Amino acid sequence: PKLPIHTRSSSRLLFAAKFLKQRESTGFSPAFAKQHYKMLVLGGGSGGIAMSARMKRMFGAENVAVVEPSEMHYYQPIWTLVGAGAKTVASSGRSTASVMPSGVKWVKSKVQEINPEKNTVRTDDGTEISYEYLIVALGLQLHYEKIKGLPEGFEHPNIGSNYSVQTVEKTWKALQNFKEGNAVFTFPNTPVKCPGAPQKIMYLSDAYLRKTGKRSKANLIYNTSLPVLFAIKKYADALWDVVKERDLQVNLRQNLIEVRADKREAVFENLDKPGETKVIEYEMLHVTPPMGPNSAVKGSPLGDEAGWLDLDKESLQHKRYPNVFGIGDCTNLPTPRTAAAVAAESGILNRTISKILKNEKPDKKYDGYTSCPLVTSYNTVILAEFDYTGQPLETFPINQAKERRIMYHMKADFMPHLYWHGLLRGLWGGPEPYRKLLHLGMK
Ligand SMILES: Cc1cc2nc3c(=O)[nH]c(=O)nc-3n(C[C@H](O)[C@H](O)[C@H](O)COP(=O)(O)OP(=O)(O)OC[C@H]3O[C@@H](n4cnc5c(N)ncnc54)[C@H](O)[C@@H]3O)c2cc1C
Ligand SMILES: *[C@@H]1O[C@H](CO)[C@@H](O)[C@H](O)[C@H]1NC(C)=O
Ligand SMILES: *[C@@H]1O[C@H](CO)[C@@H](O)[C@H](O)[C@H]1NC(C)=O
Numbered sequence: 552p553k554l555p556i557h558t559r560s561s562s563r564l565l566f567a568a569k570f571l572k573q574r575e576s577t578g579f580s581p582a583f584a585k586q587h588y589k590m591l592v593l594g595g596g597s598g599g600i601a602m603s604a605r606m607k608r609m610f611g612a613e614n615v616a617v618v619e620p621s622e623m624h625y626y627q628p629i630w631t632l633v634g635a636g637a638k639t640v641a642s643s644g645r646s647t648a649s650v651m652p653s654g655v656k657w658v659k660s661k662v663q664e665i666n667p668e669k670n671t672v673r674t675d676d677g678t679e680i681s682y683e684y685l686i687v688a689l690g691l692q693l694h695y696e697k698i699k700g701l702p703e704g705f706e707h708p709n710i711g712s713n714y715s716v717q718t719v720e721k722t723w724k725a726l727q728n729f730k731e732g733n734a735v736f737t738f739p740n741t742p743v744k745c746p747g748a749p750q751k752i753m754y755l756s757d758a759y760l761r762k763t764g765k766r767s768k769a770n771l772i773y774n775t776s777l778p779v780l781f782a783i784k785k786y787a788d789a790l791w792d793v794v795k796e797r798d799l800q801v802n803l804r805q806n807l808i809e810v811r812a813d814k815r816e817a818v819f820e821n822l823d824k825p826g827e828t829k830v831i832e833y834e835m836l837h838v839t840p841p842m843g844p845n846s847a848v849k850g851s852p853l854g855d856e857a858g859w860l861d862l863d864k865e866s867l868q869h870k871r872y873p874n875v876f877g878i879g880d881c882t883n884l885p886t887p888r889t890a891a892a893v894a895a896e897s898g899i900l901n902r903t904i905s906k907i908l909k910n911e912k913p914d915k916k917y918d919g920y921t922s923c924p925l926v927t928s929y930n931t932v933i934l935a936e937f938d939y940t941g942q943p944l945e946t947f948p949i950n951q952a953k954e955r956r957i958m959y960h961m962k963a964d965f966m967p968h969l970y971w972h973g974l975l976r977g978l979w980g981g982p983e984p985y986r987k988l989l990h991l992g993m994k
């Protein structure tokens with residue numbers, strides 16, 4: 552079809568602009584690509600986008616770049632609710648382009664190598680980018696392949712995992728198709744992000760099976776590698792009450808090592824008696840995969856012995872490279888890895904970097920604040936909030952270990968809003984100021 556002249560030329564222009572942009576962002580054209588940035592951010596997830604918004608204000612958009620290969624950005628916390636059919640997977644994602652702060656350069660490729668001695672980063676297409684300051688926000692890696700029989704096993708029905716966008720909708724299917732038998736939920740023998748999520752899925756499944764009248768035909772079993780139900784005693788006590796009241800079976804120190812999806816069998820190892828394994832038949836299996844450090848960090852001088860980004864836990868500055876900083880799941884900060892922690896860290900890191908730029912010592916200290924809304928049904932949540940010392944650090948002047956409806960609305964409706972419009976725009980640094988305010992009247 553013939554387009555009017557002006558449309559044709561403007562669409563050609565658009566095409567040319569797109570083409571140049573693409574060449575530039577994939578780094579194929581050194582003539583267009585700027586290969587040096589004052590502030591380079593690795594990873595465009597929760598931490599990377601939040602920091603790039605803040606760094607844009609500090610350095611100017613043209614001096615900031617973000618390396619991120621993914622077209623889509625996901626609000627991962629909502630996946631727990633997707634698995635239960637309470638939200639759709641589509642509602643959890645937006646294009647990376649739409650969350651990238653305007654004017655900040657998006658380098659659409661994968662970090663292959665980080666060389667902090669030379670202040671350079673190499674991407675998978677061979678481009679070398681140099682930097683003055685670096686923020687590492689690469690997240691952690693899922694290792695389904697460390698369980699024998701996975702990931703191929705996901706091709707079978709009755710098995711799902713809320714931890715990956717590819718498998719989350721399968722959990723919902725498995726739950727809907729449930730007839731009778733064992734519903735098994737696992738927790739791996741590694742650090743994980745949002746350590747509450749593996750059991751939230753069980754509580755929601757319980758609620759769903761009750762709602763649909765199938766609960767009496769179901770055995771809900773939570774086999775976890777951990778020696779406790781939850782790390783913080785106050786919340787663990789509350790959760791044990793929920794577990795007893797709902798008749799859920801919890802087995803500690805049990806690690807999933809194999810899935811025989813064709814026979815619907817899961818094999819667990821008893822961590823206290825190495826070599827002792829047990830096979831359990833399932834009608835539905837939810838796998839929380841083993842997780843580990845990001846490979847680009849692990850393979851660089853920036854990692855600690857285990858491969859996590861080696862940070863000072865108060866200033867979030869790298870222990871050996873003073874122009875390198877980090878945030879989020881890729882770090883070795885000794886607190887559970889959550890988006891809530893990322894929010895608190897983003898405010899501290901903003902402060903640390905502004906001090907370093909002025910040649911002053913970082914002064915504000917990260918206290919390890921993290922939070923985990925433990926969804927216990929379709930309308931209740933226990934909101935766990937605590938710090939490095941494992942002490943509850945609650946925002947609201949009420950006992951948050953109690954199951955509460957208001958907290959469910961926070962999790963399902965308010966938190967996503969705060970994520971997209973607050974955290975990602977560099978405007979939300981955690982609830983500390985509000986906590987102080989809300990507790991004032993109570994003291
Ligand atoms: C099921 C589930 C439930 C959760 N529930 C909650 C909750 O209730 N509350 C809460 O606070 N948190 C929750 N979380 C955790 C939260 O989502 C994460 O802690 C948070 O997103 C971490 O942010 P991040 O920036 O460190 O990592 P991510 O957001 O994962 O971002 C890392 C980014 O790095 C990119 N990347 C990786 N490798 C490379 C590379 N080589 N080169 C370039 N880019 C790369 C990735 O594509 C990704 O975009 C949950 C997570 C899951 C999965
Ligand atoms: C995901 O989480 C929901 C809510 O806990 C749970 O009911 C569902 O079974 C899970 N689904 C998947 C795909 O994991
Ligand atoms: C896992 O759960 C089953 C069922 O409750 C239990 O019998 C078993 O001891 C647990 N651990 C292992 C290793 O299977």
Ligand SMILES: *[C@@H]1O[C@H](CO)[C@@H](O)[C@H](O)[C@H]1NC(C)=O
Binds near residue numbers: 609901902
């Ligand atoms: C981040 O740092 C900049 C520069 O020091 C400062 O102006 C800004 O207020 C800081 N933002 C927050 C939320 O602390």
